[in-house]
Amino acid sequence: MGVRLTFVGHATWLVEGSKTVLIDPFITSNPQAQAAGFTVEDLLPRVDLVVITHGHFDHIENALDFGRAGVPVVGLFEVAQYLSANGATNTVGCNIGGWFEVEGVGMVFTPAVHSSALIKENGEPIYLGNPAGVVLELDGVRVYHTGDTGLFGDMALVGELYSPDVMLVPIGSLFTMGIPEAVKAVELVRPKVAIPMHYNTWPPIAQNPEEFKAAVEAAGLPTQVVIVNPGETVEISA
Numbered sequence: 666m667g668v669r670l671t672f673v674g675h676a677t678w679l680v681e682g683s684k685t686v687l688i689d690p691f692i693t694s695n696p697q698a699q700a701a702g703f704t705v706e707d708l709l710p711r712v713d714l715v716v717i718t719h720g721h722f723d724h725i726e727n728a729l730d731f732g733r734a735g736v737p738v739v740g741l742f743e744v745a746q747y748l749s750a751n752g753a754t755n756t757v758g759c760n761i762g763g764w765f766e767v768e769g770v771g772m773v774f775t776p777a778v779h780s781s782a783l784i785k786e787n788g789e790p791i792y793l794g795n796p797a798g799v800v801l802e803l804d805g806v807r808v809y810h811t812g813d814t815g816l817f818g819d820m821a822l823v824g825e826l827y828s829p830d831v832m833l834v835p836i837g838s839l840f841t842m843g844i845p846e847a848v849k850a851v852e853l854v855r856p857k858v859a860i861p862m863h864y865n866t867w868p869p870i871a872q873n874p875e876e877f878k879a880a881v882e883a884a885g886l887p888t889q890v891v892i893v894n895p896g897e898t899v900e901i902s903a
Contacts, residue, residue, distance in 0.1 A: 697895040778817050
């Protein structure tokens with residue numbers, strides 16, 4: 666058993682197995698997704714479930730394209746309420762807590778240190794609850810998408826409680842962890858595989874993922890770093 670992880674770009678991922686889950690749908694304005702040839706129209710028929718970590722535009726931009734088409738969308742309560750009020754027909758609101766299942770996919774939302782809002786045209790923010798990460802369990806594989814986050818010590822509890830096989834970890838700095846913090850996060854969680862994300866989308870978050878890989882290896886951690894470019898797929902076994 667296992668799953669396929671396809672990097673759409675930035676922090677957007679397809680997790681494919683017996684179900685297909687799209688995490689943080691940012692496609693239309695995502696230069697990495699566009700360069701890799703992804704479109705909402707192509708992805709829509711493939712996706713069984715959408716999961717959202719928080720309400721920033723670069724994680725939620727295309728959620729309504731899927732939600733209005735009837736694809737179930739899961740997010741923290743305020744995100745789900747916002748999407749439902751704007752035409753999503755099948756939302757599941759939750760909070761940071763324990764395991765639950767949607768469409769045959771197990772998941773638990775975890776803390777993240779970040780913010781969560783959409784900005785109106787006049788600059789006013791629409792509060793969309795707390796930010797989060799999420800651990801998905803599909804076909805015997807656990808995938809920890811940290812969401813956008815800074816480093817925090819309770820990441821160790823995510824590793825202890827949920828033993829993720831793969832950790833999708835931001836390294837871009839400025840808005841999230843940079844490389845030194847991401848290495849420490851991997852040390853706390855100790856996944857089998859770590860994959861960097863949320864970097865090189867725009868110049869302010871430019872980073873070299875090879876530096877992250879080398880730093881994890883230099884730390885002697887029992888984690889394999891796999892660099893996945895937008896449009897590429899990696900298989901993760903249970």
